[in-house]
Amino acid sequence: MTPRVGVLALQGDFQKHLDMLGAMGVEAGAVRSVDQLTECDRLIIPGGESTTLEILLKSSGLDEAILSRAKKGMPIWGTCMGMILLAREIEGRKQFSFGLLDAVVRRNAFGRQVFSFEADIDFKGFDSPFHAVFIRAPIVVSYGSEVEELAEYDGKTVAVRQAKILGTAFHPELTADTRVHELFLKM
Amino acid sequence: METNGQANVTQRSISEDWRLKVGLAEMLKGGVIMDVVTPEHARIAEKAGAVAVMALERVPADIRLHGGVARMSDPEMIKGIQNAVTIPVMAKCRIGHFVEAEILQALEVDYIDESEVLTPADPERHVWKHGFKVPFVCGARNLGEALRRCGEGAAMIRTKGEAGTGDVIEAVRHMRAITSEIKRVHSSREDDLMAIAKELNAPFELIQEVHRTGKLPVPNFSAGGIATPADAALMMKLGAEAVFVGSGIFKSGDPARRASAIVEATAHYNDAVLLARVSRDLGEPMVGINVSSLDESEQLAVRGW
Numbered sequence: 079m080t081p082r083v084g085v086l087a088l089q090g091d092f093q094k095h096l097d098m099l100g101a102m103g104v105e106a107g108a109v110r111s112v113d114q115l116t117e118c119d120r121l122i123i124p125g126g127e128s129t130t131l132e133i134l135l136k137s138s139g140l141d142e143a144i145l146s147r148a149k150k151g152m153p154i155w156g157t158c159m160g161m162i163l164l165a166r167e168i169e170g171r172k173q174f175s176f177g178l179l180d181a182v183v184r185r186n187a188f189g190r191q192v193f194s195f196e197a198d199i200d201f202k203g204f205d206s207p208f209h210a211v212f213i214r215a216p217i218v219v220s221y222g223s224e225v226e227e228l229a230e231y232d233g234k235t236v237a238v239r240q241a242k243i244l245g246t247a248f249h250p251e252l253t254a255d256t257r258v259h260e261l262f263l264k265m
Numbered sequence: 266m267e268t269n270g271q272a273n274v275t276q277r278s279i280s281e282d283w284r285l286k287v288g289l290a291e292m293l294k295g296g297v298i299m300d301v302v303t304p305e306h307a308r309i310a311e312k313a314g315a316v317a318v319m320a321l322e323r324v325p326a327d328i329r330l331h332g333g334v335a336r337m338s339d340p341e342m343i344k345g346i347q348n349a350v351t352i353p354v355m356a357k358c359r360i361g362h363f364v365e366a367e368i369l370q371a372l373e374v375d376y377i378d379e380s381e382v383l384t385p386a387d388p389e390r391h392v393w394k395h396g397f398k399v400p401f402v403c404g405a406r407n408l409g410e411a412l413r414r415c416g417e418g419a420a421m422i423r424t425k426g427e428a429g430t431g432d433v434i435e436a437v438r439h440m441r442a443i444t445s446e447i448k449r450v451h452s453s454r455e456d457d458l459m460a461i462a463k464e465l466n467a468p469f470e471l472i473q474e475v476h477r478t479g480k481l482p483v484p485n486f487s488a489g490g491i492a493t494p495a496d497a498a499l500m501m502k503l504g505a506e507a508v509f510v511g512s513g514i515f516k517s518g519d520p521a522r523r524a525s526a527i528v529e530a531t532a533h534y535n536d537a538v539l540l541a542r543v544s545r546d547l548g549e550p551m552v553g554i555n556v557s558s559l560d561e562s563e564q565l566a567v568r569g570w
Contacts, residue, residue, distance in 0.1 A: 087295070088295065088532050089294070089295040089296045089316060089532055090291075090292055090294060090295060090296075091288075091291035091292050091294060092294075092295070093291075093294065094291055110532070110533060110536075125291070125292045126292050126293075126294075126295075126296070126316070127292070127293075127296065127316040127317070127352050127353075129311055129312075129314070129351065129352060130314045130315070130316050130352075130528065133313075133314040133525070133528065134314065134528070134529070134532050137529060138533075158292070159292075171351075185351060186351065189373070190347075190353075190373045190374075190375055191285075191353065191373075191374075191375040191376065191399060191400065192370065192373050192398050192399050194285045194288070194289065195285070196284065196285065211284060211285065211288060213285060213288045213289050213292060214289065214292075214353065214375070249288065252284060252291070
């Protein structure tokens with residue numbers, strides 16, 4: 079089977095990821111059901127609203143299906159909301175998350191939309207800065223010893239990796255820079 | 266590599282914030298934005314899966330009923346809703362009322378809807394939206410109107426429909442008009458574009474962009490008259506990228522249940538079996554008004570220039 083990247087398409091900016099993967103020549107498809115997930119060997123969880131996704135993941139059965147695939151080693155990358163959903167804990171809230179990333183995240187850590195911003199940040203392993211787009215973005219406030227920090231902004235952790243799980247607080251899919259997508263495809 | 270959208274964003278950018286403004290609209294795609302008038306409504310909406318709420322003093326159906334001048338909501342009420350939920354909070358200003366917009370920006374709302382549902386404040390102009398840090402959504406009935414709003418800096422377009430009626434016919438009319446005009450511009454010869462720009466009263470550069478990309482320069486959502494899960498799925502199938510539901514939820518018999526059903530229907534609009542399941546047993550829908558029974562003077566969609 080040709081490697082195929084799934085993009086969770088229940089809600090959010092999934093089309094931006096699909097567009098970028100398409101332009102990279104990567105086989106990719108939208109995932110809205112458990113059946114569609116079985117056709118994929120890795121998964122991107124895009125930006126969106128985590129409270130909405132909690133409901134749509136549970137009603138579609140994708141919550142358990144994704145967890146079970148992850149435990150069998152499927153690589154998953156979450157951008158913004160996706161990173162929130164991967165975390166072990168969402169600070170101050172009793173909200174669903176997969177708990178695949180041994181980290182505590184803070185939602186809307188920089189404030190509301192008027193405080194959304196862009197910045198050039200250093201990303202571990204990249205030979206030049208990455209232009210990062212932060213939209214009502216979360217941060218990682220603490221993480222366990224298995225987790226590696228890949229990028230920080232203003233002293234705050236904004237990209238992490240734990241084995242086959244990748245999380246970025248920002249949106250590479252809203253730029254033309256494919257380096258984080260390439261990194262994920264090699265995981 | 267650059268996809269069309271990204272290349273255009275770079276070229277169109279007259280402010281550094283452009284990508285962030287459109288970016289938030291991207292995050293709302295596939296979702297439902299719900300009108301709410303109290304913090305309690307806002308919590309019900311968030312719990313049902315709304316991607317954002319629109320903070321209002323009265324839903325459009327009540328604005329119709331009560332008449333008078335409809336204005337920006339009380340900041341106290343907007344603050345109450347912001348404190349009640351973690352999802353983005355939008356609020357409406359009157360067409361052309363840039364001071365109401367400045368106040369909403371100072372309140373840190375996440376999106377401003379320069380809306381025909383409120384009484385217009387300027388008979389000829391809309392707000393110059395590029396001058397704001399907060400993004401704007403504007404209503405449109407056709408491609409020319411949509412592109413004029415984009416020219417002023419709207420980072421999201423929604424079809425106007427006819428708010429507060431529960432009648433989806435105008436939302437359909439406006440979405441079909443916009444998509445068919447986009448197809449026409451996209452398939453036209455280059456030497457037709459200036460004539461089309463003149464005919465549609467649209468900025469020439471944006472007509473060129475639509476010709477190149479075959480889509481609006483910003484996300485295209487739908488509003489005005491959506492009252493059922495089937496209505497929401499219909500608008501998604503016709504090309505909407507998300508939906509606004511106003512009076513349709515909190516003027517119905519069981520708002521929480523209906524809200525959840527519309528969220529499921531919007532995410533899974535292509536799955537008729539699921540639509541059949543979520544459409545069952547939702548209680549009374551809002552009563553509604555046939556748009557054909559309204560005088561033009563009673564129609565909100567004709568407001569906007």
